[in-house]
Amino acid sequence: SQALRARLEELIPQKAARLQTLKKEYGSHPVQTTTIAQVVGGMRGMKAMLWEGSELDANEGIRFHGLNLEECAEKLPKARNVDGSEGVMLPEAMLWLIMTGEIPTTEQVEGLAKDLAAQAALPEYTLKLLEGGLPSSLHPMTQLSIAVASLNHDSKFAQAYEKGVNKKELWKYAYEDSITLLAKLPAIAAGVYKNAYGKGLGARKCAELAQEGGDWTQPLALALSGGEERKGWADCLRLYLALHGDHEGGNVSAHTSHLVGSALADPFLSYSAALNGLAGPLHGLAAQEVLTFVKTMHDALGADASDTDIEGYLWDVLNSGRVIPGYGHGVLRKTDPRFTALAKFGSSSPTLSSDPLFRLVQRLQAIATPVLQKHGKTANPFPNVDSQSGACMQHFGLEEAPMYTVVFGVSRALGCLSQGVWSRGLGLPIERPKSVSLRVLEEGVKGA
Numbered sequence: 001s002q003a004l005r006a007r008l009e010e011l012i013p014q015k016a017a018r019l020q021t022l023k024k025e026y027g028s029h030p031v032q033t034t035t036i037a038q039v040v041g042g043m044r045g046m047k048a049m050l051w052e053g054s055e056l057d058a059n060e061g062i063r064f065h066g067l068n069l070e071e072c073a074e075k076l077p078k079a080r081n082v083d084g085s086e087g088v089m090l091p092e093a094m095l096w097l098i099m100t101g102e103i104p105t106t107e108q109v110e111g112l113a114k115d116l117a118a119q120a121a122l123p124e125y126t127l128k129l130l131e132g133g134l135p136s137s138l139h140p141m142t143q144l145s146i147a148v149a150s151l152n153h154d155s156k157f158a159q160a161y162e163k164g165v166n167k168k169e170l171w172k173y174a175y176e177d178s179i180t181l182l183a184k185l186p187a188i189a190a191g192v193y194k195n196a197y198g199k200g201l202g203a204r205k206c207a208e209l210a211q212e213g214g215d216w217t218q219p220l221a222l223a224l225s226g227g228e229e230r231k232g233w234a235d236c237l238r239l240y241l242a243l244h245g246d247h248e249g250g251n252v253s254a255h256t257s258h259l260v261g262s263a264l265a266d267p268f269l270s271y272s273a274a275l276n277g278l279a280g281p282l283h284g285l286a287a288q289e290v291l292t293f294v295k296t297m298h299d300a301l302g303a304d305a306s307d308t309d310i311e312g313y314l315w316d317v318l319n320s321g322r323v324i325p326g327y328g329h330g331v332l333r334k335t336d337p338r339f340t341a342l343a344k345f346g347s348s349s350p351t352l353s354s355d356p357l358f359r360l361v362q363r364l365q366a367i368a369t370p371v372l373q374k375h376g377k378t379a380n381p382f383p384n385v386d387s388q389s390g391a392c393m394q395h396f397g398l399e400e401a402p403m404y405t406v407v408f409g410v411s412r413a414l415g416c417l418s419q420g421v422w423s424r425g426l427g428l429p430i431e432r433p434k435s436v437s438l439r440v441l442e443e444g445v446k447g448a
């Protein structure tokens with residue numbers, strides 16, 4: 001989008017100057033003390049990375065440049081439904097906010113959607129992968145990651161680097177590739193669905209629909225529903241895509257894209273790497289796991305299961321050394337506001353609110369939290385967003401649980417790619433933290 005790029009061109013030098021001043025004047029100022037518990041405990045709470053798009057508060061949840069989700073939902077431009085009614089906030093409006101820190105106008109968002117649509121078509125080499133080149137039995141996340149990596153074939157960033165473009169200019173190419181990738185992600189996801197399950201309209205049709213006009217999400221909603229207009233589905237997807245857009249920098253997918261991008265790998269390679277992390281069951285794959293978990297529980301206990309039956313089922317899971325998917329979080333210590341936003345959306349939908357699995361997820365909350373509290377291990381016994389998303393998507397006909405992480409992968413690109421542009425714009429260096437052996441840690445505490 002030319003307008004978005006032009007705005008970044010104004011903003012990046014300002015922030016880069018602030019960063020230089022801070023580095024020069026306060027470079028040796030300590031941010032915090034690092035403890036042994038942090039070094040051996042997955043770096044929890046260790047402040048070690050610059051991330052601009054959003055910040056996560058343990059109790060309040062995510063804020064995008066200071067705005068919480070309710071404020072975003074209220075202030076960001078919204079979709080227009082087919083019947084003319086106002087829909088939910090648009091993910092491309094969220095992209096604008098994440099990238100610039102500013103609320104876009106409706107006109108700016110429409111312009112951005114148009115620019116994305118113009119680049120929606122996939123190159124033949126990517127289409128080949130998604131039209132039988134990759135085995136249908138390959139996990140959809142692996143297919144997504146391979147298809148995204150394949151776009152590196154035409155990376156403007158990689159070409160610019162090879163030509164020796166000045167480092168200060170690299171962000172412009174990172175931006176170009178990022179917009180290209182965002183434009184193509186819906187068609188890739190539609191292609192993965194068709195290749196894996198033989199369902200939906202596929203990549204070519206999804207890109208064609210995008211070029212007919214409309215917002216970023218509508219073609220994907222239609223491609224996943226096989227062309228059927230399902231009332232509420234496009235809005236559900238839009239909300240999902242906007243909510244999952246960014247969750248600050250330390251989560252596995254964001255951190256991975258940041259790390260790989262710091263080696264000046266192009267945005268396609270950086271984001272493909274991020275997707276491989278998102279495919280882990282403790283991260284994005286939890287969305288798939290939750291639905292399988294809830295469905296299995298529903299089948300095992302029957303529709304009339306009592307609270308005691310459900311409680312017993314949860315204890316069996318915990319006592320067999322497994323986790324309750326969709327509960328807990330590395331940072332959050334309260335119910336995830338993204339969970340609450342999807343629950344609110346579902347409860348206001350006349351059909352979704354009566355869906356048995358959606359209802360079971362709502363009911364589970366009151367039972368699982370006290371069980372996890374009694375279990376006593378989990379720092380956060382409350383539901384995270386993955387608890388809710390699958391139940392919503394299956395209701396609208398997307399029943400293949402492995403696809404939930406793919407949809408998550410479409411969304412998370414908003415934040416990861418935006419930061420990639422800023423990282424290059426701010427001239428951040430290659431990441432190279434120091435590792436230490438157990439011996440060194442032990443020697444360090446001798447006599448302490």
Ligand code: FCX
Nearest residue numbers: 282283286323324325326327328329330377378379380384
């Ligand atoms: N069920 C059972 N036990 C849990 C648990 C859960 N939902 N969540 C945490 N625990 C356990 C941990 O396994 C750990 O046990 P251990 O001491 O025997 O190793 C202990 O509680 C302490 O972990 P905690 O500090 O609370 O959590 P971490 O920061 O280590 O891990 C995740 C956070 C999210 C990985 C963890 O809560 C989990 O495995 N949850 C289930 C999977 C899930 O829903 N993931 C999605 C998270 C997120 F929303 C996303 O990234 O998409």
